[in-house]
Amino acid sequence: KAGVTQTPRYLIKTRGQQVTLSCSPISGHRSVSWYQQTPGQGLQFLFEYFSETQRNKGNFPGRFSGRQFSNSRSEMNVSTLELGDSALYLCASSLAVTHNEQFFGPGTRLTVL
């Protein structure tokens, strides 16, 4: 079974730009969660989607948004990028809601210059 895939793997953007990251969950998984990973901060929860609905949201500004499609693929968007948005963005999928084990993708490394 193919794992969680994320595209692109690396991105370089400048301040003020916007970016869209994509995540394809494991086949059959309907829940997708997004995290921001930075050194010393660990993984910060962004949001979780289940059946195209945002189920939970972490403490991030409205510049961070996401969506999920009917095939469970998910995208997250960050608008008006700031230097502090540089991070590894991780996507995780699970069969149902997050009470289940989450399977992580390799992440998208975003650098904001």
Place this chain on the structure above:
Amino acid sequence: AQSVSQHNHHVILSEAASLELGCNYSYGGTVNLFWYVQYPGQHLQLLLKYFSGDPLVKGIKGFEAEFIKSKFSFNLRKPSVQWSDTAEYFCAVNRNDMRFGAGTRLTVKP
């Protein structure tokens, strides 16, 4: 605020030493508990999980963890570490959503 705390930021051990990494959480009620590991250059992967039942859970690669409800703790242990255990370890707690600790970097010296 509800949180997950990992006490050690960086642990350095020699091979064959015993390991215990601390994890405490501040959520009340029923929670599900996880330990994930991130080896250098690899994805996060699950080491072990606790949902209910026996509070001592065994995971992959000889790791185990004990859930102590009264202490809100879920510490990770391994009796004898190997150089290949060098990685970053994350404790996670799920109640309504998944929250992770800041991670503990483990370096095992050969």
